[in-house]
Amino acid sequence: MEREIDKLNEVMSTPSSGERSRDDLAGSRSSELDRESGEVVTASTHAGRLSRPQDLDKFWMPFTANRDFRKQPRLITAAEGMYYFTANGDGILDGTAGLWCVNAGHGRREIVQAVHEQMMELDYAPSFLQLGHPLAFSAANKVAELTPPGLDRIFFTNSGSEAIDTALKMAICYHHCRGDTQRFRFIGRERSYHGVNFGGMSVGGIANNRAKFHANLMPGVQHLRATYDYEKQRFSRGEPEWGGELADELEQLVDVHGAHTIAAVIVEPVAGSTGVLVPPRGYLRRLERIARTHGILLILDEVITGFGRLGTPFSAQYFGVSADLIVMGKGINNASIPMAAVAAKNEIYQTIVDAAPANTPEFFHGYTFSAHPAACAASLAAQEIYAREGLFQKAGAMAGYFEEAIHSLEGIKGIKDIRNIGLLGAIEFESNRSANEEMALEIHYRCFARGLLVRHTGSSVTLSPPFIVKEAEVDLMIDTIAAVLKTF
Numbered sequence: 001m002e003r004e005i006d007k008l009n010e011v012m013s014t015p016s017s018g019e020r021s022r023d024d025l026a027g028s029r030s031s032e033l034d035r036e037s038g039e040v041v042t043a044s045t046h047a048g049r050l051s052r053p054q055d056l057d058k059f060w061m062p063f064t065a066n067r068d069f070r071k072q073p074r075l076i077t078a079a080e081g082m083y084y085f086t087a088n089g090d091g092i093l094d095g096t097a098g099l100w101c102v103n104a105g106h107g108r109r110e111i112v113q114a115v116h117e118q119m120m121e122l123d124y125a126p127s128f129l130q131l132g133h134p135l136a137f138s139a140a141n142k143v144a145e146l147t148p149p150g151l152d153r154i155f156f157t158n159s160g161s162e163a164i165d166t167a168l169k170m171a172i173c174y175h176h177c178r179g180d181t182q183r184f185r186f187i188g189r190e191r192s193y194h195g196v197n198f199g200g201m202s203v204g205g206i207a208n209n210r211a212k213f214h215a216n217l218m219p220g221v222q223h224l225r226a227t228y229d230y231e232k233q234r235f236s237r238g239e240p241e242w243g244g245e246l247a248d249e250l251e252q253l254v255d256v257h258g259a260h261t262i263a264a265v266i267v268e269p270v271a272g273s274t275g276v277l278v279p280p281r282g283y284l285r286r287l288e289r290i291a292r293t294h295g296i297l298l299i300l301d302e303v304i305t306g307f308g309r310l311g312t313p314f315s316a317q318y319f320g321v322s323a324d325l326i327v328m329g330k331g332i333n334n335a336s337i338p339m340a341a342v343a344a345k346n347e348i349y350q351t352i353v354d355a356a357p358a359n360t361p362e363f364f365h366g367y368t369f370s371a372h373p374a375a376c377a378a379s380l381a382a383q384e385i386y387a388r389e390g391l392f393q394k395a396g397a398m399a400g401y402f403e404e405a406i407h408s409l410e411g412i413k414g415i416k417d418i419r420n421i422g423l424l425g426a427i428e429f430e431s432n433r434s435a436n437e438e439m440a441l442e443i444h445y446r447c448f449a450r451g452l453l454v455r456h457t458g459s460s461v462t463l464s465p466p467f468i469v470k471e472a473e474v475d476l477m478i479d480t481i482a483a484v485l486k487t488f
């Protein structure tokens with residue numbers, strides 16, 4: 001253990017090859033809240049406090065190779081604008097908006113301020129006791145201003161995974177309340193990620209996530225084929241021309257299982273975690289048409305695409321598709337406090353509510369921290385920033401530049417495919433699978449060492465910068481990746 005801590009301290013105190021420092025990049029903007037309280041906490045004292053944990057054993061890290069991390073710990077201790085910072089002040093350009101979620105960039109003081117004020121006023125309100133608090137309603141109203149018309153009943157959760165399972169339960173509940181009790185099946189899609197709870201894992205299509213749990217997955221789930229075909233779609237810019245007809249597989253599943261047994265079909269409009277798989281032109285509208293014909297609900301998982309990533313509030317508006325339930329999270333409050341939500345069609349809400357006897361909860365579902373006051377305050381503040389700074393429009397406006405930039409890597413040895421839409425992009429690497437996955441991981445490490453955060457997923461690395469990204473920063477991301485590729 002001691003050796004691990006020594007290693008950690010060594011890593012944190014050795015300047016990395018990144019040339020950018022917190023002072024260079026962000027100036028010395030210390031926290032206004034700290035100033036107000038009279039306690040001046042500088043970047044370095046802040047980092048010092050946080051960067052030397054005594055024991056790396058206890059925290060079981062999510063989706064992380066824990067043993068490898070402990071051999072070579074990498075900690076980030078601060079963030080500002082487009083940058084993360086290590087304890088010694090090196091800037092790491094955030095090419096991933098954290099985890100596709102810090103859409104307005106880091107360290108937004110208005111959000112901190114709103115959370116601080118809310119916590120001083122009302123820290124927590126129990127919502128299972130026939131009690132509400134004003135900000136929950138305001139936050140729902142604000143989200144409903146962005147969702148497509150008619151999808152304005154907002155149920156808050158704390159994570160995308162919870163929101164996914166909430167949406168699945170809403171679908172079943174809705175059919176039940178209409179007396180359609182045989183509709184128990186869900187249709188998911190291969191290579192989709194819908195979080196890690198049992199519902200989301202079951203409709204999800206990622207083998208590693210499902211392995212070991214097969215006996216426990218929800219019954220009655222079928223999967224559509226993934227929409228990605230390398231031969232027909234490689235180096236597509238935006239929506240691939242080929243593949244809209246893949247939606248017709250839903251019709252085949254209806255033939256096999258009977259529409260009367262299918263509750264809902266759930267898809268990520270753009271599959272993010274499996275490497276930015278952009279839906280083929282017309283695919284989503286076709287899927288919607290088939291679902292509608294058969295009384296099957298369409299659930300769009302917009303946990304990544306929601307809140308402006310394609311330039312519109314939700315990708316439903318971008319693709320011109322009408323869903324029954326939209327799942328969102330991440331950007332809902334710029335990732336500052338755990339929060340996610342489901343937007344349900346009025347008809348779904350009304351059917352469920354009207355079916356219950358008076359003085360009984362209509363939907364036996366919810367979380368202790370649903371609509372937590374701090375999360376609601378953060379959400380309202382984030383929406384205010386998005387609107388005031390026109391950030392969704394900025395993301396849309398930057399998409400063309402981003403597309404040109406990422407596709408400029410085409411032709412570099414080892415690159416097998418490049419895909420993009422909005423401010424989402426992926427670069428996939430060649431041939432043999434396990435070597436590729438290692439290569440993507442290694443690229444992630446080498447980019448980090450040069451001051452850039454990219455995400456590796458399977459044999460791809462992905463980029464999803466905050467919407468405040470400038471052209472020069474896009475260039476820096478692409479140049480860094482190109483430089484790293486030369487080192488192989």
Ligand SMILES: Cc1ncc(COP(=O)(O)O)c(C=O)c1O
Pocket residue numbers: 158159160161162164193194195196268272273301302303304329330340
């Ligand atoms: C499309 C999608 N759905 C659901 C989730 C799960 O969200 P969470 O990690 O907040 O549970 C994610 C997380 O990345 C996601 O990308």
